[in-house]
Structures are given as structure tokens and as C-alpha cells.
Amino acid sequence: MSPTEEITPAIFAHLIRLAELELEPQEAEYLRGQLNAQLTAIHDMASIDVDPKTPITSHGVPYPEGARPALREDAAQPSSEAEAILAQAPETEERYLVVPDIPHTDLG
Amino acid sequence: MTAELCDLSAEDTARRVRAGEIAATSVLDSVLRRIEAIEGRAPSAEGYVPQPDDRLTIHAFITRTIERARRQAETVDAQVHRGENPGPLAGVPLAVKDIFCVRDTLSTAGSRILANFRAPYSATPVARLEQAGAVTVGKVNLDEFAFGSSSESSAFLPPPGNPWDPARVPGGSSGGSAAAVAAGEATLSLGTDTAGSVRQPAAFCGVVGLKPTYGRVSRYGLIAFASSLDCPALVARGVRDAALALGVIAGADAHDATAAAVPVPDYLATLEAGVRGLRIGLSPDYFRLRYPDPATGEMRERSIEPEIVEAVRRAAQRLAQAGAEIVEGVAMPNTRFGIPAYFVVSRVEAASNLHRYDGVKYGLRAEEPVTELAQLYRKSRGRGFGVQPKLRILMGMYVSAEQYEKDYYRQALRVRSLLRRDFTEAFDPAGPYRLDALLTPTTPTTAFEIGAVYGDSVLMQYADLLTVPANHAGTPGLSLPAGFDGAGLPIGLQVLGADFAEAMILRIGRAWESLTQEEPWRKARPRILAEAGA
Numbered sequence: 321m322s323p324t325e326e327i328t329p330a331i332f333a334h335l336i337r338l339a340e341l342e343l344e345p346q347e348a349e350y351l352r353g354q355l356n357a358q359l360t361a362i363h364d365m366a367s368i369d370v371d372p373k374t375p376i377t378s379h380g381v382p383y384p385e386g387a388r389p390a391l392r393e394d395a396a397q398p399s400s401e402a403e404a405i406l407a408q409a410p411e412t413e414e415r416y417l418v419v420p421d422i423p424h425t426d427l428g
Numbered sequence: 429m430t431a432e433l434c435d436l437s438a439e440d441t442a443r444r445v446r447a448g449e450i451a452a453t454s455v456l457d458s459v460l461r462r463i464e465a466i467e468g469r470a471p472s473a474e475g476y477v478p479q480p481d482d483r484l485t486i487h488a489f490i491t492r493t494i495e496r497a498r499r500q501a502e503t504v505d506a507q508v509h510r511g512e513n514p515g516p517l518a519g520v521p522l523a524v525k526d527i528f529c530v531r532d533t534l535s536t537a538g539s540r541i542l543a544n545f546r547a548p549y550s551a552t553p554v555a556r557l558e559q560a561g562a563v564t565v566g567k568v569n570l571d572e573f574a575f576g577s578s579s580e581s582s583a584f585l586p587p588p589g590n591p592w593d594p595a596r597v598p599g600g601s602s603g604g605s606a607a608a609v610a611a612g613e614a615t616l617s618l619g620t621d622t623a624g625s626v627r628q629p630a631a632f633c634g635v636v637g638l639k640p641t642y643g644r645v646s647r648y649g650l651i652a653f654a655s656s657l658d659c660p661a662l663v664a665r666g667v668r669d670a671a672l673a674l675g676v677i678a679g680a681d682a683h684d685a686t687a688a689a690v691p692v693p694d695y696l697a698t699l700e701a702g703v704r705g706l707r708i709g710l711s712p713d714y715f716r717l718r719y720p721d722p723a724t725g726e727m728r729e730r731s732i733e734p735e736i737v738e739a740v741r742r743a744a745q746r747l748a749q750a751g752a753e754i755v756e757g758v759a760m761p762n763t764r765f766g767i768p769a770y771f772v773v774s775r776v777e778a779a780s781n782l783h784r785y786d787g788v789k790y791g792l793r794a795e796e797p798v799t800e801l802a803q804l805y806r807k808s809r810g811r812g813f814g815v816q817p818k819l820r821i822l823m824g825m826y827v828s829a830e831q832y833e834k835d836y837y838r839q840a841l842r843v844r845s846l847l848r849r850d851f852t853e854a855f856d857p858a859g860p861y862r863l864d865a866l867l868t869p870t871t872p873t874t875a876f877e878i879g880a881v882y883g884d885s886v887l888m889q890y891a892d893l894l895t896v897p898a899n900h901a902g903t904p905g906l907s908l909p910a911g912f913d914g915a916g917l918p919i920g921l922q923v924l925g926a927d928f929a930e931a932m933i934l935r936i937g938r939a940w941e942s943l944t945q946e947e948p949w950r951k952a953r954p955r956i957l958a959e960a961g962a
Contacts, residue, residue: 361719365768
């Protein structure tokens, strides 16, 4: 078995578009190679028979009644940090975040 | 270099500061002198050009928060002067992994995309440590967003060095934490453990690393990697210090719905109870390594390093002599799937968490002119993220795509349940093993050289083979120093426990520490200290 070519250049190009990443050509080739190498390891797990009734959990440790924190009241709490948080933004105008044009896209 | 205030344990430091015997400011001065002596040039995200001297020093701190630390230390001293109690960690120097928000400090996650991010609030575990009197000396280096096992993927370079041999990695992703604590640049460090990121570097640097149960410690203010696995964790030089600090940071938090409402015991109270009558397991599944050959992709199997096997066996024997019952042949059959399942689950969660970095709200925005928003995203993320985040985003999107998720993401979640079942059965009081703890090696190898593995993302991930199962299961784990290999590099011994059984694994760890206290290897000090003091 040689390292898989499961992620082809076409699939890779699609993933990059979805991920909103601009890559240098050399970097892209390295990343695609690494992804395929990782898939070889992943196949070791993907190929085993697992009872489809095996439960899926959102994390390893169960949260039984009592260990689960009570939901807090859904109450608005004003933050005193608004200015400090806004000051982190690369570009603002009168407390609005400034972004470039968002062109019309036809989602068909 | 002779032992100084910065080499004291956290417990002794706090006790002597509270008693007025030493000033918190003197402890801080001692730590700053140590940092000055061994740290070398500060890691930077601006165009790294390696220098030969970089391999001689530690480079643990991305940011030193000296003025802030000075104010904290002075506050502690003033409290003592007024007859008040500054808390259980009074004056204890703390290094915080730079993936936690600490108010008014740069909080970079080791990434160019957050290089200028100044946290407007402090993470809950940081706030609790500081409330208990700890003095935050600085923010320490890590793999970018904690993605790695060597700390080499940080955007801030040079990468940290291992105090026992600075040409080797300190492990990762909490490499700066382990290196700083091992070398006396801090007495405690707050790190994180998502696949072994505190236990593995603790093993590589010859210190104690404690990963609590998932949910034992709040994640509020922790820059997210894989939200179902991330766990704030501790690095200390001794088990008592780890227990002391866990008592401070553990417990429910209104800011984190996954912080469990489970009472926090006094972890120091049962620490010296010994191991008589405890059932401690050994599993053959933790002594072999199954990994894909980098050249052919074929799965290979081999034993872990013989000196590490030997160290764990010796530890089991010592614990048996102290009255523990060693249970051999514990079946943990899904251990080998820990890394493949992690390759899927952690990537899906990382990809999701990394979508927030867009060059709009905070963090890096690409400077070249753009005509539309998507172009801004692509350029900012392309420049801001290093190789590791990009790999995780792309893999996460692939294995969770509609047409593949059944074979990959959903399968990985089921395999996680199988890994969890291994632990449930091992610790089941009505099961065949009825263990109090499982004793394993922490890592398949000791610390490797800087540059030796980096670049091969598969081999690097397998460094976490023996630690990641506990992250899947959510259960706690402790890495302890267990001697040295032939090259003088530390070996780590891992104690794994049941849900919320931190008191039990700490008790076993403390017993191991007491049993070996007089052994010659306990007297060894990191090479960097010997050289700096020559």
C-alpha cells in the first residue's frame, strides 16, 4: 500500500476554496502530500468493523444529572470592555467594523 | 548554578512568603535572574534566521510580563505585611502557556494571526491562580494553536529548547511550559492537554504533568483547539505542587457550561496515603507502537524504546513492594486507534474553531489592497496561519464533508466510544480488572532533536500515541519523572485514572516520588543549569 492519493489536486482546490485560504504553490503541494499521508493513518481506523449501534457522544466523560452545571439565567450583562474589544479590530469607523465590498452572489 | 529561591517548590515558596521569611519580590528577582541566565534571545514572529547559539538556550517566553508580575508580587508582600493571607500560591512564579487569555497581555496562541492580540480579560484558571497569589512571569511558547508535539510549529522562533539538552525539543504543545518549569524559569505552569500536550512535554523535560478530567477545569479564556478534548493542565516540579495548584483551578464556572459541577476535594489531604492495597494495571497495548511507514504507508508495529519499558516495569515493581497489587495483561485493545481517531475528531473541531479568524474583528489583516471580502479572508488567513492550522482546517473540512463523514467523522466518534469503553471496563469496580489506576509509559521515545521529526505531520502525531486515549475518554492522567535513558534524557511514567479520580492518581504519583526520593537520578539537574553556573 502506498500513501493514498485520495485527495486529488481537484479535491484539494475545492477544499482551499471552502477554507478561504490563499496558498503558495509549493506550500499547497506539501499540504496535499501531508493530508494524504494522514489519511493513510486514518484508514487504519476507518477500515475496522464498528457496530453501527455504538453510541456517539459529544465528549468522553458523561455529564450525569448533578455533574451538569445548572443553566444560568439568560440575562444581558453589559460589558465594560467594549472599547478595548473594538480597539482590536483592524479597521473601524464610528464603532462599526469596516470590511471590503461584499459582491452579490447568486446561490442558484 | 546553585539552587536559589526560584528552585523552591510552590508549596515551600508560598509557605515562606506567607510567613514573611522571604518576599514575593525576592522570589520574582530570583526567577528573573534565572531567565536572564538561560533564556537566550526572545522568540519572534518576524523573519526567523537560525543562529548556532539558538540551540544552547531555552527561548521559552514569547512575552515576559515583568512589570505586571512586579505589581502582583508587591501586592502579595503588602498583604503579608498587613497580616492578611495572600492565598495558597502566595508569590509562586507562574508561566502561562500563550494560549490562555491573560488580561492586558499579548495572547498569541503562537500564531502570526494573533501576534498583536491583547486579551481584554483573563481565562478562569489564570484568574484563579492569580487570585491565589501566583505571580505571572510571562506567556510561554507552544506549537501554533497547540497543534503539535514539539513546539517547533510556533510562529515565534527560535523554538524552545529542552533544558536537559537544548538542541532537543521540550515536547509540545506545552513545550515552553515544561522547559520553563524544569529550568526554574517558573515554579508552576498552566498549559493545556488535548492529546498529551502537557504530559508529553513533562516527560521530555523531567517534570510532573497533570491533565485533569475533561470538565474538571474551566476552559473559559482558553483559545479553542478541539473543544471536546481541550483540557487546561498543569506542569510542576513535584506532585504536591500539582495537587496544590489543581485545588486552586478546579471547579464549576458560570462562564463554561462544560466545567462540571463536581465537588473539588482537598487534593493534598489524601496525597501521602501510599499505595497499599491499590490495584494498578499494566496493559500490553501501551508497550507497542503501530504507525504508518512514512515511505510506503504500510502499517508497522514495534515495541516502544526498551529503556522506557524497563523504567515502567521497575516502577511497577517498586509500587508492588510498597503494597500495591499489580494487575498484568489489562486489555486496552482500542489504544492503537487513538491517533487515527484523533486525526479526524480534532481536525473537524479545529477547522470549526479556526473559522473565526478572518481579518475583520481582531488579529492579522492582510495589508495588500483587496476588492472584496472573500479575498480579504483568503489573504489574511493565508498569511496569518502557519502550516499546521492550514493542515487542520483542510483535513477537518474533508473528513466532515457530507459525502465522507460517515466513513470518517462518524466512524471516529464511534471509535472514541470504544476507547472510552476500554477505560470504563478497566476501572469498573464490578469488572474483571477493578483498577485504581493504569501504569504506562508517557511517550514512545525520549526527547528528539529539533528538526528531526518536524515536517512529517504523521510521525509527529504518533508522539501522542500513549497519551491521546485519555483525551478521547476524558479521563485524567499524570506524567512523572522516572529516571533517564542512556543519553541522559528524562523518561516519563504515566498514571491514568478514572473520571474525576485526580486524587487517586496524584496519591500514586506522590508514593512513587517518595519511594524514589533517595535514588541517585533524583539528584540530577538539567544540563542548562550546570552549564550556566559553570
